[in-house]
Amino acid sequence: MRLCIGSSLSWKTLKKILSYEKAEVSSPREALAKSYQFELIDDEKYWLDMLNDRNTTSHVYNEKAAKEIFERIKLYFPVIEATYNKLKKKYEL
DSSP states (O other): OOOOSSHHHHHHHHHHHHHHTTOOOOSHHHHHHHHHHTTSOSOHHHHHHHHHHHHHHTTOOOHHHHHHHHHHHHHHHHHHHHHHHHHHHHHTO
């Protein structure tokens, strides 16, 4: 299993890991909260920000908002990469 870059695929990966850990979740927000509790992610705020931006981009048609989200993506990548490395080490992915 590989943590995919992008909040949609990442939360689904976290959901699978939580299931392996016997914690069932049914939504992205719940998966992020449980992942934080299980110490799978270190910074719940960044993950929630990523989720919010992902949800916004699904419905935004405002160029300014899109550009703002695009700029934040640069901040998210190190968080995703750190999480991937943490999970890779913990679960030998």
